[in-house]
Each structure stands twice: as structure tokens, then as C-alpha cells.
Amino acid sequence: MISIVTSGLPTLLLLAAAFWMRPRRGGTPRPSNASATALLLVAWAVAIVGFNPAVQDAADAVTRDLAKLVSNALMLGASLAVVGWLLALNYEPQQAKAKLRPRLLMLAAVTAVMAVAFFLTPEDRRWSSPFTNANWGQAPATLHVYTLAYVAFMGHATYDALAQTWRRSTKTAWRVHRLGLKATAAGCFFVLLYLLYKVVNTVGSLANIELFPGGPRCTTLVTPYRCAFSFTAPLTGVLLITAGLTVPAMLWPLAKKRLSRWERQTADALLPLWQDITAVCPDVVLRTFGGSAEPDLVLHRRVVEMADGILTLDEYRSRAVQAAAARAVAEAGHTGTEAEAIVEAAVVAGAIQAARWGARPQADPAPQTGGDAAREGDLREEAVWLRSVAEQYVSSEIVHRTSASHQPPALDDAA
Incomplete structure (x- = not known):
């Protein structure tokens, strides 16, 4: 032996x-x-x-x-x-x-x-x-x-x-x-x-x-x-x-x-919401780069641009949309991060619509959901959170239903 x-x-x-x-x-x-x-x-x-x-x-x-x-x-x-x-x-x-x-x-x-x-x-x-x-x-x-x-x-x-x-x-x-x-x-x-x-x-x-x-x-x-x-x-x-x-x-x-694969998948999952945010907030888009950029760079830029865009849309965040989404989430039995992501996706969707239609800013904007202070400075945690929001933005019926029922000018009145 x-x-x-x-x-x-x-x-x-x-x-x-x-x-x-x-x-x-x-x-x-x-x-x-x-x-x-x-x-x-x-x-x-x-x-x-x-x-x-x-x-x-x-x-x-x-x-x-x-x-x-x-x-x-x-x-x-x-x-x-x-x-x-x-x-x-x-x-x-x-x-x-x-x-x-x-x-x-x-x-x-x-x-x-x-x-x-x-x-x-x-x-x-x-x-x-x-x-x-x-x-x-x-x-x-x-x-x-x-x-x-x-x-x-x-x-x-x-x-x-x-x-x-x-x-x-x-x-x-x-x-x-x-x-x-x-x-x-x-x-x-x-x-x-x-x-x-x-x-x-x-x-x-x-x-x-x-x-x-x-x-x-x-x-x-x-x-x-x-x-x-x-x-x-x-x-x-x-x-x-x-x-x-x-x-x-x-x-x-x-x-x-494995990390590169996750970065590509996350960047792809963020794409629909990123496109809608940058369409109404083009100033947040950083210098463009070729298609050969590394996955970590693509994800980094996309997360930064989305975070900046959400901050830019802060004045359009409706408390009425947030409350309606929260009620729908509670009735559906969603909890934890999933529930927070659905509510945040609904609020962001409403803010995008308001900015697109040129609605008046909210007098009392809704705060961000999901403990953004705890994620500050942590790019990976921010990417995970934004991916959850982006996925709910695309797939959640609650998000679609809530944003559809609070379109401008009703959004202005809800404030």
C-alpha cells in the first residue's frame, strides 16, 4: 500500500x-x-x-x-x-x-x-x-x-x-x-x-x-x-x-x-428591459463597442446603464402602480425576492410608459424595491437583482396587467 x-x-x-x-x-x-x-x-x-x-x-x-x-x-x-x-x-x-x-x-x-x-x-x-x-x-x-x-x-x-x-x-x-x-x-x-x-x-x-x-x-x-x-x-x-x-x-x-456563460445569459435576460429603458433615457448609454466585447464587459455596462436609467426615471415612479402591484402579488401568493422583483418591474414599466408619453413627474415618487442600499457597490448582486426584475418585466402577467391599467394620463391622476 x-x-x-x-x-x-x-x-x-x-x-x-x-x-x-x-x-x-x-x-x-x-x-x-x-x-x-x-x-x-x-x-x-x-x-x-x-x-x-x-x-x-x-x-x-x-x-x-x-x-x-x-x-x-x-x-x-x-x-x-x-x-x-x-x-x-x-x-x-x-x-x-x-x-x-x-x-x-x-x-x-x-x-x-x-x-x-x-x-x-x-x-x-x-x-x-x-x-x-x-x-x-x-x-x-x-x-x-x-x-x-x-x-x-x-x-x-x-x-x-x-x-x-x-x-x-x-x-x-x-x-x-x-x-x-x-x-x-x-x-x-x-x-x-x-x-x-x-x-x-x-x-x-x-x-x-x-x-x-x-x-x-x-x-x-x-x-x-x-x-x-x-x-x-x-x-x-x-x-x-x-x-x-x-x-x-x-x-x-x-x-x-461557467462564469462567462452566466454573464452572457444574464446580459441576454437584461436585454428587453435595457432596450426599453435606454429608449426613453438615451443619455445613460455609454460608448458603443463591437460585438466581440467580453461577456463581463457587456454585462458590466448593461447593469450600469440600467441602474442609471432607473435612477433617471425616478421622478416617474408611481406609488399607485406600486400599491396595485403589491396587492396583486399578495393575492397571487408570491413572496420573497420574486414578489419584490414583480413589484419593481411593474413600477419600472409604469415609469417607462410615463416617460414615453411625456407625463408629469410624480409629486411623491415610489421608492425602489428590493433593498438597493444593500447591493450598492456589488456589481454581481446588482446584476442578479436586475435580472430578476427583467425576467418579471417580460413574463409576469401582474406586471403587464398593472402597467396596462395605469397608462397615462391615468398615471398623472394616480399621483
């Missing part, structure tokens, strides 16, 4: 890295974070390979417990790759490089300390030796220096990743990105659990208390039970962090396509 996980997963990660670095059609440049993402994937692939039993056996054949040094060093490099990836997302390239440079120096220093401590420790006193297994409290000080250096850097990197993840989560509006960041945070939790295990195990051993018994190797993911902390916890952290940082990036094109 362990061999399958530690060989199959790196293969998938390397394939994903190749996918990010592939040439694009038509000379399209790669995304700005493609290199950082590929480096992240490769770093984690190599780190996971370090846990493969065959690799560990080969390393231990050179000298006792060399596999531990190799896997630990690779894990430190992978953790820094996460921090570097997040820095690349949160800062400009020059800023990201400047912030990454001292972290690279710290990694080099910690790795050197670990290597020196490892090779200064006699083979018959290293972790898997019978003496150290039985008398961890009497283990050489160099092993404790090794553990301290490893835990210190990994803890700092994990905190760094959490801080950068939080910084990014406050900036993204994409749900898939937020889910990925939550997975990354969960992965950091498992890494911290692993580091806590390291500290507790060291303290227990110094007190001659064997809290996590078992041989030097794991037979399954949870046996002996210390492997749940020493192997499964960091591996789970690797999986969650890697998935959280890479899967959303791979799903982003699909999310973007």
Missing part, C-alpha cells in the same frame, strides 16, 4: 507539472504562475518519493538512517515550495523574490545543521539503533539538535503557509479557490500535528517514557500506531496542501467558462 501511494502519486504530480509547462496553441503565453506551480508539483513529487520503501532501503544501504535525513530534507524543500508559490500569488515578482531569498538561506542553513548533526552521530546511536530505540532519553545531543532544527524550520514554514493562505483567501472571490485554501489550511493542520508528535516524542524520551513504541519502519499507514503521526499525518498534509493549491488552479478554466 505504501509503495503504491509513494510511487503513483508522484507520477500524477509530475504529469500535472508537465501539463502546466506544456506549449500553448497559437503561441499563447503560459499563465504567470505556471513555473511556480510546476516547481511546487515537482517539489512535492520528489518529497513523496523520499517516503518510498525502495528509496529508503537504498539510502539506508549507504549508512544507517540516511533515509530519514533524505526524506526530512525533501519535506523541508517541499514546504518552502508551498510558501514560494503563495508568495508568487500574493506579491509582485520582485517582491516575491525578495521575500523568498532569506527563506532559501534559512533552508540551506537548517539542512546543513541537520546534515552535520546526522553525520556527527555514530551509526550505533542513530534512531533505528537498538541502543537509541531502547534508551531515547540517553540519545546523543546531536539527534536532539537535528530534531530541533527540523521542527523549527517546518513550524516556521507551516505558519508562513497559513499566513499566506489567509492573505490570499481574503482577496479571492472564486469559490473553488476558497475551497482550495481551506484544504491547504487543513493540510497545514496535519503538518502541525506531525510536528507536535515530534516534540512530544522527544520530550517523552528525555523523561524515559516511551509514548510511541514500535519498530523503525511502518507496516501500514497506522501500524505501529506511531505511524499515524510520523507517516500518515505528514503524508495527509502533503496531499491536502498539494490538492488545495493545484486543483483549484486546474479547475479555474472551467470556473471561468
Whole structure:
């Protein structure tokens, strides 16, 4: 099982890295974070390979417990790759490089300390030796220096990743990105659990208390039970962090396509009401653009023009129309946003008719329906609301009936 996980997963990660670095059609440049993402994937692939039993056996054949040094060093490099990836997302390239440079120096220093401590420790006193297994409290000080250096850097990197993840989560509006960041945070939790295990195990051993018994190797993911902390916890952290940082990036094109489809559909739904509003309020129309405009630009302009047009028609908003529509909505049993949209559509329809016929302005115009203050500054919420109004403007019998019964000059008299 362990061999399958530690060989199959790196293969998938390397394939994903190749996918990010592939040439694009038509000379399209790669995304700005493609290199950082590929480096992240490769770093984690190599780190996971370090846990493969065959690799560990080969390393231990050179000298006792060399596999531990190799896997630990690779894990430190992978953790820094996460921090570097997040820095690349949160800062400009020059800023990201400047912030990454001292972290690279710290990694080099910690790795050197670990290597020196490892090779200064006699083979018959290293972790898997019978003496150290039985008398961890009497283990050489160099092993404790090794553990301290490893835990210190990994803890700092994990905190760094959490801080950068939080910084990014406050900036993204994409749900898939937020889910990925939550997975990354969960992965950091498992890494911290692993580091806590390291500290507790060291303290227990110094007190001659064997809290996590078992041989030097794991037979399954949870046996002996210390492997749940020493192997499964960091591996789970690797999986969650890697998935959280890479899967959303791979799903982003699909999310973007879905958003573009929604923007086109919403712009199309707004079209009938937009045409009628701009026909009586031509001054709200912004500079025209060609048919190749992006969906988000089309929707943005249409929402702005409709909102401005509705404000321009404010003096024609009839309270009589609003009251009649509200009564009809209540009798029909409509509630919530649908009811508010029907009433607003009826009032806007009446205002359009009044402006078209040149009716006198209302002495006491009807207020807007639907909590416009709560939507102020939120383009998407405004688009959703205007789409609801536009759909009712086209399809609601209440809107058609109410606006037909309050045509000018009756509209003037209703004020």
C-alpha cells in the first residue's frame, strides 16, 4: 500500500507539472504562475518519493538512517515550495523574490545543521539503533539538535503557509479557490500535528517514557500506531496542501467558462428591459463597442446603464402602480425576492410608459424595491437583482396587467 501511494502519486504530480509547462496553441503565453506551480508539483513529487520503501532501503544501504535525513530534507524543500508559490500569488515578482531569498538561506542553513548533526552521530546511536530505540532519553545531543532544527524550520514554514493562505483567501472571490485554501489550511493542520508528535516524542524520551513504541519502519499507514503521526499525518498534509493549491488552479478554466456563460445569459435576460429603458433615457448609454466585447464587459455596462436609467426615471415612479402591484402579488401568493422583483418591474414599466408619453413627474415618487442600499457597490448582486426584475418585466402577467391599467394620463391622476 505504501509503495503504491509513494510511487503513483508522484507520477500524477509530475504529469500535472508537465501539463502546466506544456506549449500553448497559437503561441499563447503560459499563465504567470505556471513555473511556480510546476516547481511546487515537482517539489512535492520528489518529497513523496523520499517516503518510498525502495528509496529508503537504498539510502539506508549507504549508512544507517540516511533515509530519514533524505526524506526530512525533501519535506523541508517541499514546504518552502508551498510558501514560494503563495508568495508568487500574493506579491509582485520582485517582491516575491525578495521575500523568498532569506527563506532559501534559512533552508540551506537548517539542512546543513541537520546534515552535520546526522553525520556527527555514530551509526550505533542513530534512531533505528537498538541502543537509541531502547534508551531515547540517553540519545546523543546531536539527534536532539537535528530534531530541533527540523521542527523549527517546518513550524516556521507551516505558519508562513497559513499566513499566506489567509492573505490570499481574503482577496479571492472564486469559490473553488476558497475551497482550495481551506484544504491547504487543513493540510497545514496535519503538518502541525506531525510536528507536535515530534516534540512530544522527544520530550517523552528525555523523561524515559516511551509514548510511541514500535519498530523503525511502518507496516501500514497506522501500524505501529506511531505511524499515524510520523507517516500518515505528514503524508495527509502533503496531499491536502498539494490538492488545495493545484486543483483549484486546474479547475479555474472551467470556473471561468461557467462564469462567462452566466454573464452572457444574464446580459441576454437584461436585454428587453435595457432596450426599453435606454429608449426613453438615451443619455445613460455609454460608448458603443463591437460585438466581440467580453461577456463581463457587456454585462458590466448593461447593469450600469440600467441602474442609471432607473435612477433617471425616478421622478416617474408611481406609488399607485406600486400599491396595485403589491396587492396583486399578495393575492397571487408570491413572496420573497420574486414578489419584490414583480413589484419593481411593474413600477419600472409604469415609469417607462410615463416617460414615453411625456407625463408629469410624480409629486411623491415610489421608492425602489428590493433593498438597493444593500447591493450598492456589488456589481454581481446588482446584476442578479436586475435580472430578476427583467425576467418579471417580460413574463409576469401582474406586471403587464398593472402597467396596462395605469397608462397615462391615468398615471398623472394616480399621483
